[in-house]
Amino acid sequence: MRRLKINIENLSKSFSGKNVLKKLNLKVYESESLAIIGESGSGKSVLTKCIDGLLDYDSGFISYDKIRNIKELNSKKKNAYMTKFGILFQNAALFDSLTIEENLRFAKKDCDLSKILVDVSLPKSILQEYPSNLSIGVQKRIGLARAILKDPEILILDEPTTGLDPIIGRQIILLIKKLVKKNKITTITVTHDMESVYEFSDYTAFIKNGKISWYGKSKDILKSRNKPLINFINGIY
Template identity: 40%
Template structure:
């Protein structure tokens, strides 16, 4: 579904991506791990066209992203943002149905409301939540609203940017289970970036470690603990000593 070939991206003298190669099969859940500043978010932004790569190719569904209709291309995606990114001035249902109230996916207002309520139900929120505002919700509820928005237009590709950031361990586990259930239920292709190894183990089919601008290791999550790769081993076990230099 998604293929990156020899992807490079620099910001001035800072070479972030140095030749990223990655394939995400249709219907699989790929989790990208790596230290802060290694280019995980830049990789997602390049796929979405928010940041143009300096060189390399990106194909989605076998088509070069630079040669596809922009609106039709973005309509295939859903995204759960790290900070929730909910609109404070809009009630919850309008946040969830944001894409259905405007643009190429626009639906009648009452229909958009019905879909939003159904998606809220799917993530475990009651119908009365639809009329509330984000500030009236807990952090875990806001994350669920963000997830409902990500799936509202039934995308075939979903991106998750640090989905459990700011949540306590119990709520993080709930969100991980929801993500896994929904991705499998929808048959969607998923890409997640995270530092949370419990999330990796809960939602990944395959794992790719991004380090020093390249994919250091990639494989099934079941092989992660016995990879034999010193970089991956140091990262997943949180060791200060190893080939990855720590800032002290």
């Protein structure tokens, strides 16, 4: 039985007159892995930021467990709400002037960093390094370590494989898959990488013109008759 975790109804968000999300509807179920795909600029990152509370939306609602509409939370409750999320940002977003250890302790002061490094398959010596000395693949692993440090209920991964070669990209996906399955974390992954969608995400939502144009099991994407979706995954615009 699927258990509804997040319910998004009629969500709208615009930036200076540009409507990015237009009465969008989407449901996220507990312990499932959902992929969000769509053209560049279609609003994938904006949608995840509305969900995790980093952006306010204009209208519609997002409910989470028993919270009716996260927009109505006062600032104290909103802060508590935001701690439910672990986020791997599109560019890993580590602090350049801090070492890896400082970056991780900034997220959670008292924690066993050796354990988390084992989880993301990195050596302890990495803690003394600065982000700029590390490859993008390693930075993403650190970003992932930071995202899971606080045992989040929801993990948001914004393009976890972008900028990585196919081998490192696959390693990251397998790593995430292992961590997510082990901890039964609900995951929302924004990606352009269809291989990782088939490998990792149970369900997929395709965003087009500010709405979810297709939603279903990832393994059914290729059977879909949704023309924009088929064109998108075949790279036809």
